[in-house]
Amino acid sequence: xxxxxxxxxxxxxxxxxxxxxxxxxxxxxxxxxxxxxxxxxxxxxxxxxxxxxxxxxxxxxxxxxxxxxxxxxxxxxxxxxxxxxxxxxxxxxxxxxxxxxxxxxxxxxxxxxxxxxxxxxxxxxxxxxxxxxxxxxxxxxxxxxxxxxxxxxxxxxxxxxxxxxxxxxxxxxxxxxxxxxxxxxxxxxxxxxxxxxxxxxxxxxxxxxxxxxxxxxxxxxxxxxxxxxxxxxxxxxxxxxxxxxxxxxxxxxxxxxxxxxxxxxxxxxxxxxxxxxxxxxxxxxxxxxxxxxxxxxxxxxxxxxxxxxxxxxxxxxxxxxxxxxxxxxxxxxxxxxxxxxxxxxxxxxxxxxxxxxxxxxxxxxxxxxxxxxxxxxxxxxxxxxxxxxxxxxxxxxxxxxxxxxxxxxxxxxxxxxxxxxxxxxxxxxxxxxxxxxxxxxxxxxxxxxxxxxxxxxxxxxxxxxxxxxxxxxxxxxxxxxxxxxxxxxxxxxxxxxxxxxxxxxxxxxxxxxxxxxxxxxxxxxxxxxxxxxxxxxxxxxxxxxxxxxxxxxxxxxxxxxxxxxxxxxxxxxxxxxxxxxxxxxxxxxxxxxxxxxxxxxxxxxxxxxxxxxxxx
Amino acid sequence: xxxxxxxxxxxxxxxxxxxxxxxxxxxxxxxxxxxxxxxxxxxxxxxxxxxxxxxxxxxxxxxxxxxxxxxxxxxxxxxxxxxxxxxxxxxxxxxxxxxxxxxxxxxxxxxxxxxxxxxxxxxxxxxxxxxxxxxxxxxxxxxxxxxxxxxxxxxxxxxxxxxxxxxxxxxxxxxxxxxxxxxxxxxxxxxxxxxxxxxxx
Numbered sequence: 001x002x003x004x005x006x007x008x009x010x011x012x013x014x015x016x017x018x019x020x021x022x023x024x025x026x027x028x029x030x031x032x033x034x035x036x037x038x039x040x041x042x043x044x045x046x047x048x049x050x051x052x053x054x055x056x057x058x059x060x061x062x063x064x065x066x067x068x069x070x071x072x073x074x075x076x077x078x079x080x081x082x083x084x085x086x087x088x089x090x091x092x093x094x095x096x097x098x099x100x101x102x103x104x105x106x107x108x109x110x111x112x113x114x115x116x117x118x119x120x121x122x123x124x125x126x127x128x129x130x131x132x133x134x135x136x137x138x139x140x141x142x143x144x145x146x147x148x149x150x151x152x153x154x155x156x157x158x159x160x161x162x163x164x165x166x167x168x169x170x171x172x173x174x175x176x177x178x179x180x181x182x183x184x185x186x187x188x189x190x191x192x193x194x195x196x197x198x199x200x201x202x203x204x205x206x207x208x209x210x211x212x213x214x215x216x217x218x219x220x221x222x223x224x225x226x227x228x229x230x231x232x233x234x235x236x237x238x239x240x241x242x243x244x245x246x247x248x249x250x251x252x253x254x255x256x257x258x259x260x261x262x263x264x265x266x267x268x269x270x271x272x273x274x275x276x277x278x279x280x281x282x283x284x285x286x287x288x289x290x291x292x293x294x295x296x297x298x299x300x301x302x303x304x305x306x307x308x309x310x311x312x313x314x315x316x317x318x319x320x321x322x323x324x325x326x327x328x329x330x331x332x333x334x335x336x337x338x339x340x341x342x343x344x345x346x347x348x349x350x351x352x353x354x355x356x357x358x359x360x361x362x363x364x365x366x367x368x369x370x371x372x373x374x375x376x377x378x379x380x381x382x383x384x385x386x387x388x389x390x391x392x393x394x395x396x397x398x399x400x401x402x403x404x405x406x407x408x409x410x411x412x413x414x415x416x417x418x419x420x421x422x423x424x425x426x427x428x429x430x431x432x433x434x435x436x437x438x439x440x441x442x443x444x445x446x447x448x449x450x451x452x453x454x455x456x457x458x459x460x461x462x463x464x465x466x467x468x469x470x471x472x473x474x475x476x477x478x479x480x481x482x483x484x485x486x487x488x489x490x491x492x493x494x495x496x497x498x499x500x501x502x503x504x505x506x507x508x509x510x511x512x513x514x515x516x517x518x519x520x521x522x523x524x525x526x527x528x529x530x531x532x533x534x535x536x537x538x539x540x541x542x543x544x545x546x547x548x549x550x551x552x553x554x555x556x557x558x559x560x561x562x563x564x565x566x567x568x569x570x571x572x573x574x575x576x577x578x579x580x581x582x583x584x585x586x587x588x589x590x591x592x593x594x595x596x597x598x599x600x601x602x603x604x605x606x607x608x609x610x611x612x613x614x615x616x
Numbered sequence: 617x618x619x620x621x622x623x624x625x626x627x628x629x630x631x632x633x634x635x636x637x638x639x640x641x642x643x644x645x646x647x648x649x650x651x652x653x654x655x656x657x658x659x660x661x662x663x664x665x666x667x668x669x670x671x672x673x674x675x676x677x678x679x680x681x682x683x684x685x686x687x688x689x690x691x692x693x694x695x696x697x698x699x700x701x702x703x704x705x706x707x708x709x710x711x712x713x714x715x716x717x718x719x720x721x722x723x724x725x726x727x728x729x730x731x732x733x734x735x736x737x738x739x740x741x742x743x744x745x746x747x748x749x750x751x752x753x754x755x756x757x758x759x760x761x762x763x764x765x766x767x768x769x770x771x772x773x774x775x776x777x778x779x780x781x782x783x784x785x786x787x788x789x790x791x792x793x794x795x796x797x798x799x800x801x802x803x804x805x806x807x808x809x810x811x812x813x814x815x816x817x
Contacts, residue, residue, distance in 0.1 A: 016638075016641050016645055176654055176678075176679050176680060177679075179655050179656070180652060180653065180654050181637075181638075181641060181651070181652070181653045181655060182650070182652045182653075182679075183645045183650060183651055252678070252679075255677040255678035256678045258678070259677045262677075334680075336680045336681075336682040337677075337678050337680075337682055338683060338684070353684060355683055355684040355702075355706075357706065357744060358684050358702050358743065358744075360742075361701065361743045361744075362701075362702050364742050365698060368695075368698065368728075368731070368732045368735055368736075368739055370695055370721050370722050370728070370729075370732070371719065371721045372664055372665045372719040372721070373719075373720070374664040375664075375720060565723075569720075569723055572720050572723075574663055578726060588726075
């Protein structure tokens with residue numbers, strides 16, 4: 001992460017930053033005054049940077065409980081005349097959809113920008129949603145930057161366009177823009193923040209009569225923007241004018257096209273769209289008119305391809321269309337320069353290397369390469385919680401609806417993971433049709449506050465019989481240890497307030513008590529709430545080390561250890577490995593790495609021979 | 617420099633790959649070259665397999681390096697080196713640490729780990745590459761900082777013939793990037809990496 005001092009320094013200079021940090025800088029240069037977000041990869045660094053910068057520069061920024069709330073916070077600021085922004089991941093945009101479908105109708109005043117980070121290839125996500133569809137269906141104008149530098153510039157432009165046309169803007173990035181690091185030119189900025197003022201007007205009430213009038217106005221705005229795009233500089237044509245081929249692309253795909261053409265040694269005209277909705281029809285039609293072949297290069301969905309193909313037909317222009325429709329690129333996973341070049345080579349009659357030898361070598365060696373899945377950290381309280389659960393659930397053949405967070409990594413018990421907050425609703429549903437097995441919902445503190453609350457109210461009201469396990473690790477750990485309401489709002493009070501009658505709490509490191517508590521809860525009619533509370537071990541470990549405090553670690557007695565594998569193979573603590581040496585019986589034993597052990601003690605509790613103890 | 621320099625850095629999350637790619641980027645920027653790297657964040661960060669793509673040049677476009685297109689591969693863990701060998705261009709250069717970090721899957725199957733280690737040379741040599749293996753674990757300990765295996769490899773890569781940055785440029789970037797109380801040990805690790813590479817050459 002770039003240091004906050006560097007991020008906010010009011011100088012003209014080049015700085016090495018992530019695409020996400022470039023977006024944050026763009027927002028600062030644009031004078032953003034209210035920022036709100038819920039974390040989510042690949043968007044989180046935008047928010048972390050702005051929330052760190054806010055107190056330094058004197059604007060307002062918050063971690064909201066979910067994306068919908070964050071958008072409401074920012075939208076209110078915008079219609080009060082100040083510049084505001086939110087950032088979220090693609091699936092977070094779905095949560096906010098209820099707000100922006102109406103907000104688009106009503107328009108805005110201060111520049112209002114939504115940044116969405118899509119994740120082609122599902123690096124850290126549950127799907128490959130292409131948010132351009134969601135954006136265009138709500139009539140959002142959508143900007144798509146192709147590099148970290150453009151990400152910064154487009155963020156600034158998004159505020160300007162939003163204010164000029166009084167319309168909320170969507171800035172769409174993908175993982176490879178958000179998490180690319182590059183040297184980005186920073187510019188000077190002004191920080192003249194001011195108070196907002198709400199102009200009393202029926203415009204901001206989306207009642208039927210007003211909405212009916214607002215809809216055509218929204219479409220008119222999009223028409224006006226469409227006419228304005230050619231003078232905005234957002235559309236760029238590169239390469240020779242006279243060619244039978246033409247490539248239309250946007251966002252990260254433009255960078256792949258550039259490198260692919262170098263690989264192919266081909267000079268082909270490119271139409272690069274900086275704004276992908278509304279479409280810059282004038283430039284597109286002019287570009288396509290003289291071409292026999294139009295090639296669309298874009299990741300995941302054929303968004304440009306479908307929309308522009310229709311546009312060409314409507315205007316009587318009929319080049320041959322290449323893209324997803326004839327397999328030039330795939331409709332899933334991310335692209336790269338080679339995949340684009342490979343897709344294009346037959347069209348241009350050129351040939352690029354096949355790397356057959358590499359494929360052969362990969363086939364010959366892959367059986368030796370270990371699968372290295374992401375794991376719970378050493379000392380993770382979730383591992384302890386799930387291990388306890390696995391004992392109880394397996395015994396009772398339980399059904400287990402899990403949720404989104406670090407705990408999605410559970411290797412033992414989870415049956416379903418759907419979306420943020422779904423565990424509680426799913427468990428309610430299971431309880432209606434599966435009568436002979438215990439039903440569990442499991443959710444983290446942050447996800448509980450995100451979308452778990454209405455689901456729990458529903459479960460209490462409709463008397464759903466299941467056990468809700470809340471893993472309260474005191475923060476939103478998965479996305480980078482962000483704070484959330486669990487700091488100030490005790491979850492047991494929330495559950496009690498919602499009418500839950502049976503509420504218990506325990507420390508997941510206390511293995512025996514944990515098992516007993518869960519078994520006891522099963523005797524009660526649900527929904528019951530079991531809170532497993534322990535600070536995130538990783539963050540606790542870092543804080544403790546930073547303070548220079550001693551961590552009481554554990555070790556194995558080589559002579560008592562029988563190498564049964566309970567701590568290594570079953571419990572899977574990454575701080576434990578097999579010894580290189582053997583003990584006096586000629587057997588390997590387990591070794592605990594004192595530099596990563598957090599002293600959680602769980603291994604010593606589950607060791608069947610009592611071989612593990614605290615280092616005295 | 618005419619063309620862009622493409623390099624992949626691989627290892628296990630937590631080994632300090634981002635730190636060395638950062639140092640290279642700082643040095644390149646100081647020299648007035650453009651840098652573009654692509655990193656892995658989020659889920660795979662800790663204990664997972666990690667690859668960083670790094671490009672240095674005058675005009676850069678896409679942030680990722682496709683299979684068969686990287687001039688060099690720097691590996692902090694030998695099995696991860698093997699995993700990502702496919703990214704190397706034919707005849708490219710590999711500098712890999714001999715370090716082995718056991719994934720959970722191998723804790724179940726001890727023989728697989730032994731076999732993989734015995735076969736590592738043979739497996740790496742199935743790819744068309746020049747391979748240099750360095751005992752980074754030992755050299756880092758010698759330097760007095762067991763964690764500085766990544767810096768040993770940074771020293772080693774400074775010796776790559778067509779690498780666009782010099783030893784001095786990398787060393788001065790290193791000094792700006794590591795905590796001040798560890799500069800001396802890191803520089804020592806860096807220098808031990810240079811020596812190891814000179815010996816291998």
